[in-house]
Amino acid sequence: MSRHTLWSLLSLVLVAAMLLSACAPPTPAPAATPTPAAPPPAEKKLEIFSWWTTGGEAAGLLRLFEMYNQKFPDVEIINATVAGGAGFEAKPALKARMLGGDPPDSFQVHMGRELIDTWVTTGYMEPLDDLFKEEGWEKVFPPGVLEIISYNGSYWSVPVNIHRANVLWYNKKVFEANGWKPPATFDEFFTLAEAMKAKGITPLALGDVGIWASTHLFEVILAGTLGAEKYNGLWTGQTDWNGPEVKQALETMAKMLEYANPDHSALSWDQANDLVIQGKAGMTIMGDWVDADNLAKGFADSGWAPPPGTQGIFVALSDTFGLPKKAPHPEQVREWLRLVGSKAGQEAFNPVKGSICARNDCDPKLFGPYLQSAIQDWAKDAIVPSLAHGAAASESWVTLINDVMTVFVTDRDVAKAQAGLAQACKDAGVCK
Amino acid sequence: MRHLSWDRIISIVVILPSVLAIGVFVYGFIAWSGWVSLSNWDGLRPDLSWAGFGNYARLFATPRFQIDIRNTIVFTISFLAACIVLGLGLAILLDQGVRGENVFRSLFLFPMAISFIVTGVTWRWLLAPGDPATGRLTGVNVLLNGLNLPLSQWYTDPTVLYIRPTGEFGQFLVRIGLGFLATPNFGIPVAMFSIVIAATWQMSGYVMAMYLAGLRGIPEELREAARVDGADEWQVYRHIVLPLLRPITLSVVIILGHISLKIFDLVAAMSKKGPGFATDVPAYFMFETTFQGDHYAQGASIAIFLLLSVSLLVIPYLIYSTRREAEL
Numbered sequence: 001m002s003r004h005t006l007w008s009l010l011s012l013v014l015v016a017a018m019l020l021s022a023c024a025p026p027t028p029a030p031a032a033t034p035t036p037a038a039p040p041p042a043e044k045k046l047e048i049f050s051w052w053t054t055g056g057e058a059a060g061l062l063r064l065f066e067m068y069n070q071k072f073p074d075v076e077i078i079n080a081t082v083a084g085g086a087g088f089e090a091k092p093a094l095k096a097r098m099l100g101g102d103p104p105d106s107f108q109v110h111m112g113r114e115l116i117d118t119w120v121t122t123g124y125m126e127p128l129d130d131l132f133k134e135e136g137w138e139k140v141f142p143p144g145v146l147e148i149i150s151y152n153g154s155y156w157s158v159p160v161n162i163h164r165a166n167v168l169w170y171n172k173k174v175f176e177a178n179g180w181k182p183p184a185t186f187d188e189f190f191t192l193a194e195a196m197k198a199k200g201i202t203p204l205a206l207g208d209v210g211i212w213a214s215t216h217l218f219e220v221i222l223a224g225t226l227g228a229e230k231y232n233g234l235w236t237g238q239t240d241w242n243g244p245e246v247k248q249a250l251e252t253m254a255k256m257l258e259y260a261n262p263d264h265s266a267l268s269w270d271q272a273n274d275l276v277i278q279g280k281a282g283m284t285i286m287g288d289w290v291d292a293d294n295l296a297k298g299f300a301d302s303g304w305a306p307p308p309g310t311q312g313i314f315v316a317l318s319d320t321f322g323l324p325k326k327a328p329h330p331e332q333v334r335e336w337l338r339l340v341g342s343k344a345g346q347e348a349f350n351p352v353k354g355s356i357c358a359r360n361d362c363d364p365k366l367f368g369p370y371l372q373s374a375i376q377d378w379a380k381d382a383i384v385p386s387l388a389h390g391a392a393a394s395e396s397w398v399t400l401i402n403d404v405m406t407v408f409v410t411d412r413d414v415a416k417a418q419a420g421l422a423q424a425c426k427d428a429g430v431c432k
Numbered sequence: 433m434r435h436l437s438w439d440r441i442i443s444i445v446v447i448l449p450s451v452l453a454i455g456v457f458v459y460g461f462i463a464w465s466g467w468v469s470l471s472n473w474d475g476l477r478p479d480l481s482w483a484g485f486g487n488y489a490r491l492f493a494t495p496r497f498q499i500d501i502r503n504t505i506v507f508t509i510s511f512l513a514a515c516i517v518l519g520l521g522l523a524i525l526l527d528q529g530v531r532g533e534n535v536f537r538s539l540f541l542f543p544m545a546i547s548f549i550v551t552g553v554t555w556r557w558l559l560a561p562g563d564p565a566t567g568r569l570t571g572v573n574v575l576l577n578g579l580n581l582p583l584s585q586w587y588t589d590p591t592v593l594y595i596r597p598t599g600e601f602g603q604f605l606v607r608i609g610l611g612f613l614a615t616p617n618f619g620i621p622v623a624m625f626s627i628v629i630a631a632t633w634q635m636s637g638y639v640m641a642m643y644l645a646g647l648r649g650i651p652e653e654l655r656e657a658a659r660v661d662g663a664d665e666w667q668v669y670r671h672i673v674l675p676l677l678r679p680i681t682l683s684v685v686i687i688l689g690h691i692s693l694k695i696f697d698l699v700a701a702m703s704k705k706g707p708g709f710a711t712d713v714p715a716y717f718m719f720e721t722t723f724q725g726d727h728y729a730q731g732a733s734i735a736i737f738l739l740l741s742v743s744l745l746v747i748p749y750l751i752y753s754t755r756r757e758a759e760l
Contacts, residue, residue: 088724091723091724092719092723092724095476095723095726096723098476099476117475118476118726119476122475122476122477123477124476209704210704211705262585263561263562263585263588264588265588265590265706265707266560266561266587266588280568395724395725395726396474396475396725396726396727399720399721399724399725399727400725403496406496406705406707406708406709407495407496407708407709409707409708410590410707410708410710411708420495
C-alpha cells in the first residue's frame with residue numbers, strides 16, 4: 001500500500017472515531033419527572049448490589065434473601081457483592097454500572113448526601129413516595145431519618161439499619177485491673193493515655209488503611225469539640241472551617257495520633273480492634289460494627305462509652321436501598337423494599353448485622369446488650385450525620401477531606417490541614 | 433493513488449476491522465478523554481462545556497499531584513536502576529555457561545508470569561511492618577529481627593528524606609534562590625522502596641532474559657580478538673560487551689519506563705496511596721478522583737498527562753527505531 005493510501009485511511013479512521021466519540025452518553029432525565037416503570041419481564045429475578053461480604057453483615061443479608069424467597073419462591077435472587085470496608089471498592093464498581101446503563105435492581109447506599117448528591121440530584125433514582133404511604137413508614141421512621149432520606153419533597157430510599165459512628169471501645173478487663181474509667185473529656189483522655197503508655201499499652205488503636213478510619217476519628221473529634229449544632233453547621237456552610245473550634249479539633253487529633261500505634265496505616269479497623277481484644281492497646285474509636293466483630297471473635301469483655309465530648313450526641317449512618325431508573329425488575333424491587341422496611345425484615349436483619357432498626361418499633365429484647373444501649377441513646381440523643389460514611393457530605397467532598405487527612409496524619413500540620421479543609425468546602429460548592 | 437489490485441483490496445479488507453477497532457477503542461477514546469479533560473465535567477452528570485486548560489492548572493497546583501510526580505520520578509529511577517543492575521548481573525552470570533542454565537533462566541523469569549496484583553498482595557504480607565513495641569512481627573521483619581538487624585516500617589513509613597532548609601546546604605540553596613529544592617516535594621519517600629522491591633522482583637528476570645539474548649548475539653570472535661590484543665576480562669566487558677548491549681538497554685528503559693510511569697495495580701494491591709501519599713502515583717490518584725470523587729474532568733486531565741509523559745519516552749524511541757530500520 002502506498003503511503004498516501006495509508007494516511008488517507010488512517011485519517012478517515014480518526015475522523016470516524018471522533019464522530020463516534022462525539023455521541024455523548026445518554027443524559028438522564030431530570031429527577032422530577034419519573035419515567036413509567038418498564039413492563040415486568042417474563043423472567044423473575046432480583047439483583048441486589050452491596051458490599052456486605054463478611055460475618056454478620058453477610059449473614060443478615062442472606063436472612064433477608066431467605067425471607068424474600070419464602071414469600072416469592074419463583075424469584076431468583078442474584079447476590080452481587082464487592083468486598084471492602086465502607087464500600088470504597090464497591091462504589092466505583094456501582095458507578096461504572098449505573099453510568100453504563102446497566103444498573104442492578106437495587107443497591108446498598110448510605111443515607112444522606114451520598115445518596116442524594118450522587119444519585120438523586122443527577123436523576124438516576126425513582127421516588128418511593130407511594131411505597132412510604134402504603135406501608136405507613138412516615139409514622140415508624142424517626143423524623144430525623146425521614147428528613148435525611150428526602151429531597152425535593154420525595155423519599156428516595158428505604159433505610160434498613162442505623163449505625164453509630166461515635167463509640168469508644170475498650171477492654172473491660174484491662175480497665176478494671178488498672179482502675180481506669182473511660183474518659184469523658186479530652187483532658188481525661190490524655191491523662192489516661194499517659195497512664196497507659198507508662199504500662200506499656202498502646203493507648204489508642206487505629207487501623208486506617210484506605211484512610212477512612214482517620215476521617216472517622218476526625219469526625220468524632222469534631223463532634224466532641226463543636227457540639228451537635230455547630231457540627232451540623234459545618235455541612236451547610238454555617239460553621240466556619242477557618243474558625244478556632246476546627247483548629248482546636250485538629251490540634252486534639254494531632255495529639256491523639258501521638259498515642260496511636262505507629263503501624264496504623266498498615267492495619268484495617270478490625271485489626272486495630274484485635275489489639276484492644278488482646279490487651280495490647282487500651283481503646284479504639286470506631287463505629288458500632290466493632291460490636292459485631294467482638295461477638296464474632298468471642299470477645300465478651302468489651303466495654304463502650306461515647307468518646308470524649310460526645311455524650312448526648314449520636315453520629316449516625318444508615319444503609320439504605322432504593323430503586324434505580326432502568327432497573328430491570330422494578331416489581332421485584334418494590335417487594336424487596338417492602339421487606340427491607342418492614343418490622344419483621346429489620347428485626348431479622350439487624351441483630352445479626354450488629355446495628356439497630358431504623359424503625360422505632362423493633363423489639364429491643366432481640367438485641368444484645370450493646371445494641372440495647374444504642375437503641376436507648378438513639379431515642380434521646382441529638383442525631384447528627386456521619387462524615388466518613390456519606391451522610392454529612394457528598395462523596396466528592398469526602399474524597400477531598402480524605403486527601404487532607406492523608407497528609408495530616410503524617411505531618412500533623414494543623415494550619416495546612418485547616419486551610420485544606422476550608423478549600424475543600426469551597427470546592428464542594430458549600431462555602432463561599 | 434496507484435491502481436488497486438485484487439491483492440491490495442483483500443489486504444485492506446483484512447486489516448480494516450482491526451484498524452477500525454483500534455481507531456475507535458484506542459484513538460477515539462484518547463480523543464474523548466482529551467475533550468473531557470478540557471470540560472467542566474464535575475459530578476456524575478456529564479457536562480461537556482468548555483473549560484480550557486483550567487483543569488490542568490488546578491491539577492499542577494494540587495499538593496497531592498505534586499507529591500505524585502515526585503513519587504513517580506523516584507520510583508522510575510530506582511526501579512530502572514535496580515532492574516538493569518540485577519538483570520545484567522544475572523545475565524552475565526548465566527552467560528558463563530553454568531550447568532542447569534535452563535532451570536535458572538526459567539526460575540528468574542517465572543515472576544513475570546504473575547500479575548502485579550498477586551505480586552502486590554504477596555509483598556504486602558511479606559513487608560507488613562508489625563508493631564515492634566509489642567513484638568507483633570510478620571514477614572521480612574521477623575527475619576531482620578532474628579538477624580538482629582534494625583527493623584523497617586516498609587511501605588507504612590511516612591518518612592521523606594529531603595534537604596532541610598535549616599541545614600548548611602539548605603541555607604546555601606535558599607541563599608542562591610533554589611530554596612524550593614529544600615522541601616519535601618523534592619525529597620525521597622522511603623516507603624516507595626518497598627514498591628520498588630516488589631516491582632524489581634517481578635521484572636528483573638525479564639530484563640535478564642533480554643540481556644542474555646543480547647549477550648548471545650555478540651560473536652565470540654570479537655571477545656577473542658580483544659583478548660588477543662591483550663585486554664583482560666574486565667576490559668572485554670567494559671569496551672566490547674557493554675557498548676554492544678546498548679540497544680538492549682535502550683529497549684529495557686523504554687519497556688520498563690512506560691510500565692513504571694503507568695503503574696497502578698501493584699500500588700493498589702500493596703499500599704494504595706500510603707501514609708501521607710508516600711506511595712501514591714498519578715494513576716491511583718486518577719482512579720480515586722474519577723471514580724470515588726466524581727471529578728471526571730480532573731481525572732481525564734491526569735489521564736492525558738500520563739499519556740503525554742509516556743509518549744515523551746516512546747515517540748523518540750519509535751522515530752529512532754524506524755530510522756534504524758530504514759537504514760538497514
